[in-house]
Amino acid sequence: MIDLVIVGAGPAGLGAAISAAEYGLEVCVLDEFVKPGGRLLGQLHEEPDGKWVNGIAEAQKLYYRALQLGVKIKCGVSVYDIAKLESGWCVYTTDQIYETECLLLATGASETPIPVPGWTLPGVMSIGAAQVMGNVHRVKPGEKGIIIGVNVLSVAIARELQLCGVHIESILLPQSSFVSGDSAHPEKMMESLLRLTHLAPSPLIRFGGKWVNPKIGARLYPRNGFKMWGIPIQLRKTALEILGEYQVEGVRIADISATGEVVPGTEKVLSADFVCIAGGLTPMSELASVAGCSFRYIPELGGHIPIHNECMQTNLKGLYVAGNITGVESAKVARAQGTVAGLSVARELHAIKQRADEIIDIAKKEVIDTRRNALIQFQAGIEREREELYDKGNNVFEEKISV
């Protein structure tokens, strides 16, 4: 029996593999993608100090460190089921069945695209798919794109696509309807953009983040939008329909009021050869659900979260979670959570001989500090919700364990 199997070779999974292997555990990491690194692979940002963060290089560093410590990493393997054993867990994969003492789910997040009329045409993709095509596979998704959905992720990826040599014609809102919810609302989206402060080269957003109330921001917002890196961001325009006979040819758009209503007579067609839809992200917790974890619904963290404590333990013995499966946050937070999870497993298996609690407390504090300094805040209120979850989470945890 292996000490620790980890599902997911993203920053959380690799971070956990490293910290557990440093205490001598036998660790095996499984990932269904062809390369290790998870969502890190797609990332490319310029930090406030002007340094570029290249996710591929970050992923390589983690990968080599893990290999050095003797961690086994298998790519191209999907985990399709897990089951509790008398002692430990059984992991069913497309490769073989593994038995392990402890199991860590670090499966990340999935996208929640907004259905827009015409979204099934070839050439329409989620924003994350465009990121993977450009930054991971080095294939341009098209020559001229339109992004539907204005949020932290879509603006960051628009910039990455631009660096790939793709022209982004416009980033605009989906049409207001039940399917789009807040994502069609200029004020709400202004609020979301204001969380991008540090990353934004635009003074409107950079200063706006500190001073502008989103309501006023959306009203003052120029009808023709403003530009970031030369890309028009249009909170006062909406995408009504994606057009094309056999594939994407363009998008029918219209002006909208500050509260999201279409202004009659303003419709026109923008041409494009691909369209990205940027909805949001939600924790990918399918395996936690199959295992029988309890959940809590926390929209600020992206949806249904498997209940866990600050040590990353779920309410099932030997089952841990880390990274975006516990709530959508940036890669650095995921990595720090992974470290905590790896150490907690090492403690459970008595591999940390001295001061285990103290070591884990330091790692927990690192998660909190990293969260506070994160460049990308996917949602408002993450810190508050986390605190509440861990207060409540601990109670539930004790209740269940004591039964």
Next chain:
Amino acid sequence: MSGDQTVICRCEEITLKEIKETVERFQCSSREVKLRTRAGMGPCGGRTCRCMIDRLVEQLGGPKISNDVSLSYRPPVRPVSFGILGGEPK
């Protein structure tokens, strides 16, 4: 194309109209919508439309999204061959 004809579940090709009508007619939960229409039951296991179905049902006056996962997950959570399920050696 009218908004109502927009496909919500791409695997099973279920439109917004079908989901709306089901919620209106049966006053039901997202789980019941899934069982009645097959929305969310295709090969992707609902990975694309699950959140949307939950949200739609809530906005159409169905039960609020709660801590319970209404659209439950069932193994296998990825499409796998019978050979793999049966433990056929590779």
